[in-house]
Amino acid sequence: MRPTGFTRLLRSLPLLTRQQRAQLVAALRPAAGFDSVCAAIDGARTAPLCCPDCACHRHYRHGMNRGLQRYRCRACGRTFSALSGTPLARLRHRGKWLDFLKEMLESRSVRASAKLLGVHRTTSFRWRHRFLNGARLDQPERLAGIAEADELFLLESQKGSRTLDRPARKRGGVARRRGITHQHDCILVARDRSGQTCSFVTGRAAVTATQLHRHLLPVLDPDVLLVTDAHAAYRTFARQARLAHAFVNLRLGERVRGAIHVQNVNSYHQRLRNWLSRFHGVASRYLPNYLGWRWALDGERIASPERFLRAAIGIFHT
Structure with a gap:
């Protein structure tokens, strides 16, 4: 538009009605x-x-x-x-x-x-x-100080897939067997006391020491204190990676021992699970x-x- 036409348009704006101004905006x-x-x-x-x-x-x-x-x-x-x-x-x-x-x-x-x-x-x-x-790639490069790590398990979902590798089930559904099985996606969350958080989908069923080496080790500072539950995979991983490690035995009712606890990461799990519920199921391939x-x-x-x-x-x- 030429400057003269634009000036003429600006001068006519005060003459517009309320409805015309709304349409223009x-x-x-x-x-x-x-x-x-x-x-x-x-x-x-x-x-x-x-x-x-x-x-x-x-x-x-x-x-x-x-x-x-x-x-x-x-x-x-x-x-x-x-x-x-x-x-x-x-x-x-x-x-x-x-x-x-x-x-x-x-x-x-x-x-x-x-x-x-x-x-x-x-x-x-x-x-x-x-x-x-x-x-999703915008995650912290390192976790320092005291870093907590724990897993969250969700029932695997093939929502949106045209072909299934298992019998179909109703929305939500339950696993065939009780406990953690290969029908559950394992989400590993590591969080330090400053709030920096890294999360990974490690695969199906319980996490292994090999998966911890692949996902968790690259984001941990060498001088970090890793705090977890009493899962044997964490002890094996910490020993092989030569990391300082402390754990709480949840099965014996031990949740807090001074500064040793996994309350921060468990709180993040709760917020994540409540937030995911609004989507009425998330396909496993889109979890990351x-x-x-x-x-x-x-x-x-x-x-x-x-x-x-x-x-x-x-x-x-x-």
Whole structure:
């Protein structure tokens, strides 16, 4: 629009009725959301971009791509933008991303979010897991001081699968046998006293020392004091990894012994289980995404849609 036409439009705004002003604001909302998303993406980049195909840092500007600067690599000739190679590449309706992330911060369901934003429920589902695919990797690198570790078990679910490797059961359902079996997903949660939390889906049935070496050892500081229950796998793991280890024997009724307890991680288990119940069952293959989502919400660690967007983008190809 030419400047004279824009000035004429601004002068006519006071003449609009209340209903017309509401319609104008509703019409401008997608464009404003689109500009906010582009600004958040550009602001999240902390280092010069490199080509996602050949990792060359020599490139030049080559037009715009849906509001984002596009570049062409001088080495291989490929074009790319700040979203190339990220989980959010090729997603449409960018003007609604921040509104959708706001609904995710309120833990809305797929259908409720789709209805509020005016998109299809499959689009809402796809967006949820694209955003969580990067956010779930935003975990602390190390747990220091006193770190508690314990497991949470959920009945495995093949929700949404077209083929099942077992007989179908009613929603919820129960395992065939009592106790912890291979029908349960094991979620390992480690949490230090400062609130830093790491969670992993280790597999089915009880956790083993091999799984603890694979998942838990890389995030533990060498000088950490690991506090667990009396599970034999933790004692074996701590001895092999040469870590300081203390445990409480829950079977004998011992829950607290001075600073030795697993109350913090058990409290996190309770919050996680209560939060998951609102989704009426989560497929086992998507559990890592939901663990990252819960960690983002815990203690309002991610409190704004813009921060959620930066976490979803993850590490740029820089």
